[in-house]
Amino acid sequence: MREITNQIKDIARKLFEEKKIDMFLAWEKSEFDFQSMPFFARSAEEVEKIIFDEFSVHNLSNALLRFRDGKQRIGIVVKGCDSRGIVRLLEDHQFTRDRLYIVGVCCPGMKDPLKAFRNESGFEKTANADLEADKCNDCIQPNPVIYDVLLGEEQPPRMQGERFKKVKEIEAMTPDERYAFFEDKLSTCIRCYACRQACVACNCRTCIFDESRPQWVGREANTSDNMMYHIIRASHMTGRCIECGECERVCPVHIPLMLLNQKLIKDVDSFFGPFDAGLKYEEGAKPPLSQYRENDPDDFL
Amino acid sequence: MKVMKKAKVEKVIEALAKEHDVYVPIQRGAQTGFFSYRTYNEDYDDIMLDTLNVYQPPKSIVFPQTEKMYGFKSEGQKINIDQVFEESEPKIIFGLRSCDLKAIDYLDELFFTKSYEDEFYRARRKSTVMIVNACYNPGTSCFCDSMGVSPNEPENADVLIHDIGEGDFAWEAKSDKGEAVTELIKDLLEEQEATLPTLKNFKRKVDYEGVAEKLKDMFDHPMWEDMSYPCHNCGICTYMCPTCYCFDIQVKTAGEEGYRFRCWDSCMYREYSQMAGGHNPRELDKERFRNRFLHKLQFFQERYGEPLCTGCGRCIVVCPAGVSIIKVIEKVKEADV
Amino acid sequence: MKSLLEYMGIEPGRYQTAWISGSEGTKFQEVMKKLVDDVTALGPNRKLRYAK
Numbered sequence: 136m137r138e139i140t141n142q143i144k145d146i147a148r149k150l151f152e153e154k155k156i157d158m159f160l161a162w163e164k165s166e167f168d169f170q171s172m173p174f175f176a177r178s179a180e181e182v183e184k185i186i187f188d189e190f191s192v193h194n195l196s197n198a199l200l201r202f203r204d205g206k207q208r209i210g211i212v213v214k215g216c217d218s219r220g221i222v223r224l225l226e227d228h229q230f231t232r233d234r235l236y237i238v239g240v241c242c243p244g245m246k247d248p249l250k251a252f253r254n255e256s257g258f259e260k261t262a263n264a265d266l267e268a269d270k271c272n273d274c275i276q277p278n279p280v281i282y283d284v285l286l287g288e289e290q291p292p293r294m295q296g297e298r299f300k301k302v303k304e305i306e307a308m309t310p311d312e313r314y315a316f317f318e319d320k321l322s323t324c325i326r327c328y329a330c331r332q333a334c335v336a337c338n339c340r341t342c343i344f345d346e347s348r349p350q351w352v353g354r355e356a357n358t359s360d361n362m363m364y365h366i367i368r369a370s371h372m373t374g375r376c377i378e379c380g381e382c383e384r385v386c387p388v389h390i391p392l393m394l395l396n397q398k399l400i401k402d403v404d405s406f407f408g409p410f411d412a413g414l415k416y417e418e419g420a421k422p423p424l425s426q427y428r429e430n431d432p433d434d435f436l
Numbered sequence: 437m438k439v440m441k442k443a444k445v446e447k448v449i450e451a452l453a454k455e456h457d458v459y460v461p462i463q464r465g466a467q468t469g470f471f472s473y474r475t476y477n478e479d480y481d482d483i484m485l486d487t488l489n490v491y492q493p494p495k496s497i498v499f500p501q502t503e504k505m506y507g508f509k510s511e512g513q514k515i516n517i518d519q520v521f522e523e524s525e526p527k528i529i530f531g532l533r534s535c536d537l538k539a540i541d542y543l544d545e546l547f548f549t550k551s552y553e554d555e556f557y558r559a560r561r562k563s564t565v566m567i568v569n570a571c572y573n574p575g576t577s578c579f580c581d582s583m584g585v586s587p588n589e590p591e592n593a594d595v596l597i598h599d600i601g602e603g604d605f606a607w608e609a610k611s612d613k614g615e616a617v618t619e620l621i622k623d624l625l626e627e628q629e630a631t632l633p634t635l636k637n638f639k640r641k642v643d644y645e646g647v648a649e650k651l652k653d654m655f656d657h658p659m660w661e662d663m664s665y666p667c668h669n670c671g672i673c674t675y676m677c678p679t680c681y682c683f684d685i686q687v688k689t690a691g692e693e694g695y696r697f698r699c700w701d702s703c704m705y706r707e708y709s710q711m712a713g714g715h716n717p718r719e720l721d722k723e724r725f726r727n728r729f730l731h732k733l734q735f736f737q738e739r740y741g742e743p744l745c746t747g748c749g750r751c752i753v754v755c756p757a758g759v760s761i762i763k764v765i766e767k768v769k770e771a772d773v
Numbered sequence: 774m775k776s777l778l779e780y781m782g783i784e785p786g787r788y789q790t791a792w793i794s795g796s797e798g799t800k801f802q803e804v805m806k807k808l809v810d811d812v813t814a815l816g817p818n819r820k821l822r823y824a825k
Contacts, residue, residue, distance in 0.1 A: 165758045167576075172758030173666040193757065201665070201721065249756065256753045257488025257575040260463045306780065314782025314820055323467060325492075325501065328705070329670035333756055345707040354686055354699050355502040362821050366781065370774055385756035387491065387672050389466040398780050 139240060140187045142286050143212055146238055150210050151179040156236055158202070159210040160195045161185040169251035169266070173198060187212060192245040192268050194379045196220030197335040199230055208234050214242035215290075216270075218279035219377035219413030220335035225281075226413070226422060227375075229338050239279030241287035244271040247384060270380025273393070281416050299401045301394060317362070323388045324361040326354075330382035330392055331368060336375035336412075343367065369395035374403045374424040377413040406432050438618075438625040442603030445485065449473055449530060451621045456528045456565070459497050461490045470494045470529060485531050486599065488575040491750065493678035494532050498560045499543060501675075505556060505685070507695040519695075522559040528617065531569040531597070534590040535580045535748035539678035540566070541592055545740050546681055556698075565613045568593035569605075572633040577749025579640040579762060585746050588635050598632050606630045640749075642762045643769060648737035651730060653773045663764060664725035666757040671702035673751035673759070674728065679744045682708070703727050729764050783820060786811040 147159040163174035163184045171190040175198070176182050194217045202209060203224075213221060218239055224230045247268035254262040275298070277290040297303075305313055328344070331337045343351050344364065352367060353360040369392075376396040383392045404410055407423035440448055450473075452458050459470040463482040469492030471481070484490060507519035544561065547554040571587035574580070580587055590596070594614035598606040607625055609618040618625075674680040684701040688694055701708050704725075709718040718724050736744035745761060752760045778788050789811070791804045 165760065165763075170758050175662075175665045197668075198665070248758065249754070252577075252753050255576045256749070257573075258491050258750075258753060259468055260482055260484055260487055302780075310779065310782045310784050312782070313780065317781045318820075325675050327671040327675045327702070329668065329672050329756060332668035332670035345705065345710075347707060347710065350686075353688060354684065354701075355688070355697060356699065357502060359821055362781070366777065370777055381756075385668075385670070385672070387676060387754050395777070395781075399777060402776050 136188050139286050140185065143187055143238060143240075144182050144185050146284060147176060147182045147185060147210055148179050150236060151176075151182065155208065156210040157207040159185070160198055161212045162187060162191045162193070167252070167255070169246070169248050171248060187240065189243075189246045190248045190251070192247055192384070194220055194333070194335055194381045196224060197333060197381070199224060199235075200335070200338055203229050203338075206234075208236070210236040210238065212238045212240060213279050213282070214240055214245070215277040215279055216242075216274065216377060216379035218281050219276060220379060222281055222413035222416040223336060223375060223377055224338070225416060226420065226425075227338060237279070237282045237284075239282030239285045241279070241285070241290045242271075242274075242277045243287075243290055244268070244274070244277070244293055249384065268380070268384060270378075270384055270393070273378065273380070273397075275378070275411075276414065280414055299397055302398045302401055305394065305398075317365075318358055320390050321361045321365050322358040324356065324365065324390060325388060326356050326361065326364065327387060329385045329387065330390075333381040333385045334372075335379065335381075336372055336377065343371075365390075365392075365395065369399060372396050373399045374407075374410070374422050375412055376400060437628065437630045438607040439600070439628050439630055440597065440605045440607050440625055444624045445603070445605070446483070448621050448624050449483075451624060452528055452530070452617060455620070456526045456617075458528045458530050459494065460530045461485065461487075461532075463490075467491065470497060470532070473530075485569060485605075486603070488571075488573070488578070489533050489536070489748065489750075491676060491754065493539065493676065493748070493750065494529050494536050495539060495543065495678050495681075497527060497529055498540060498564055499557060499681065499683075502697055502699045503556060505696045505698060507693070509693050511692070521695075522556060524559040524563045527560070527564045528567060529564060530567045532566060533569060533571050533748070534585055534587045535571075535578075535746040536678045537566055537568050537590050537593060538580075538585045538746040539748070542679050542736075542740070542742070542744060542746075543681055545742075550739075565594045565617050566592070567595040567597060567614075567617070570596055570598045570632075572599070572635050574636060574638045574640075575749065576639055577752045578638060578747060579642050579749065580747035581638055582640070582642045582644060583743060583745050583747040584644075588632075598630075600630045600632065604630075606632060640762060642747075642765050644733075644743060644765060647765055647768050648734045648743065650768060650771075650773065651734040654768065654771060655726075655730075657771060657773070659767050659771055660726040661722050663759070663767065664722040667721065667725050667759050668757055669704045669706075669721050669724055670756070671704045672754050672756065674702040674704055675700060676750045676754050678748055678750070679732075679746060684708075703731065729761070732761070733765065733768070783818075784815050787815055787818065 150156045159176040161174055162171040164186055165172045169190050173193050195211055196217045245268045246266040250263050251266050253259055274293045352363045410423055449458055453473045458473040460473050461484040462471045463484050468490035504521040506517050508515050508517045547557040568590050594611045596608045596610050600606050609615045682701045683698045685698045687696045710716050732744040775788050779785050789808055793801045
């Protein structure tokens with residue numbers, strides 16, 4: 136990891152010196168060892184703060200949305216999942232490839248700073264012995280799919296066993312059991328919208344949940360409005376979720392959001408597939424929900 | 437000194453729960469918060485009087501996330517208000533910490549002073565008894581003493597309990613309300629000698645002195661932009677904060693009937709400052725980020741003489757991007773103006 | 774959407790989709806009749822409603 140950090144710094148420094156970029160997105164250390172946080176270097180001097188370690192879990196491609204209207208040329212460090220986010224941004228015309236210099240890092244699996252901090256905090260009775268980010272257990276693409284330079288050794292996917300196993304378990308329940316399961320999970324939602332904000336696929340300029348005329352979803356934090364929020368949020372992720380798992384990681388009340396997202400990934404794959412969002416970038420290629428075919432199944436709507 | 441033995445803790449809560457809705461810090465699955473003892477389920481729940489604190493602060497008991505205000509019905513041209521929802525059932529918050537109690541003091545300032553009294557808040561607040569669990573072991577993210585809060589000798593507690601080891605608690609009634617609830621359970625307490633623990637050192641310190649004054653000239657300082665970059669502008673920090681109180685008033689109707697309710701809102705959302713004509717004075721992420729800290733560290737201080745932060749450290753722990761209010765305060769101190 | 778709603782526990786049949794052209798009046802009538810019959814058979818929906 137230290138070696139990769141040094142390589143990243145060298146690349147970033149060189150890019151700044153050659154005036155090829157205006158900003159470089161990576162991580163820096165905050166107060167605790169486990170606290171890596173997104174860092175936006177704007178000069179060769181600031182590059183010294185950059186680190187890449189086992190807590191560099193955040194999906195930085197989401198931060199690009201902040202600069203989509205600008206002209207800055209940006210260098211960015213991506214892991215496998217983050218790189219799929221970049222492909223999605225390019226496919227959705229949120230960013231142009233020529234503004235980006237992408238440093239890909241083959242990801243050996245990350246640890247979750249939130250988990251580590253929760254252990255330290257005294258706000259919970261039980262400590263998580265293992266700090267491994269849960270999202271990494273379902274990883275199918277640890278190696279970047281789009282990059283200008285690739286660092287580290289290629290890694291095997293960490294997902295063990297059958298894909299969509301948990302989704303299939305839920306599908307096997309009766310409708311009432313399924314409803315009870317989701318009602319229980321979603322009723323605890325506090326509507327902080329962290330899942331939306333952390334998501335790279337959520338790139339609408341005005342979100343449907345921020346609309347007030349008309350107000351599509353009520354603002355009460357009760358079971359009904361919460362479920363409407365999550366049904367709508369999930370369905371908007373259809374064909375766009377790149378399985379980076381940030382939504383579930385950041386959720387302060389631990390709602391298993393990936394169960395919804397993975398169901399839709401599975402459906403898109405079976406209705407229109409084979410398809411996985413953001414696995415390959417081809418200029419001009421369109422994801423299934425951006426095009427119409429006469430034999431598209433009705434049931435998906 | 438009166439002592440509540442470990443074996444009696446649940447009995448005390450049960451006895452109090454006969455006439456009160458008692459809120460207890462509970463670990464429920466992956467969540468921790470103050471939940472009503474009526475919903476307590478031995479199989480899933482674990483009472484947390486021995487841990488530092490819980491994630492979800494007790495503010496929702498006196499100021500719920502969603503609260504109905506009044507119901508109405510329309511008949512032709514006329515609208516009749518047929519129900520006013522004031523909640524004044526006797527409640528006890530059992531085992532909250534000083535920082536969270538102080539936060540409720542700030543809510544009192546807000547809802548009771550400056551010439552307006554909020555009746556919905558008053559109904560809940562006046563019927564609530566605070567049983568405070570004195571804090572002797574500050575955690576990694578705690579900095580309450582830096583924000584003027586005493587962790588083990590809080591003001592305004594109705595009852596103060598002290599963990600004296602072995603799971604036993606010393607029990608001190610501090611107010612009339614406190615005396616009244618003590619009366620209800622006096623048979624469960626024992627009289628014995630007890631030495632109170634000593635307060636351990638804080639691992640975190642921050643110097644808030646003069647920050648509010650300095651912030652007056654820092655509205656356009658470049659640090660806000662730098663610091664706001666990692667922030668996602670989600671509402672975790674505001675909803676987990678024991679002091680954040682912003683709310684929105686909205687209405688829900690079905691046919692001829694409907695009700696008006698208020699629900700928490702967050703300055704982190706774009707919709708929060710959206711105006712009817714389409715203009716938004718805080719359009720940028722940076723502006724919303726700045727507003728949160730200015731409100732906490734400057735505006736509230738100017739209006740009420742204290743900062744709107746009690747140093748509980750929740751926002752620092754839960755922030756997905758690692759933003760820390762301590763760092764913000766330190767940056768303000770360091771900044772050249 | 775249909776698939777997601779069913780996954781979240783809404784009974785199959787409560788949400789239906791169909792393509793009907795503006796000129797297919799008979800088809801519209803048939804689809805609507807089937808929808809009403811299906812939903813009547815399922816009874817009132819209690820899910821996704823607020824009940825504290």
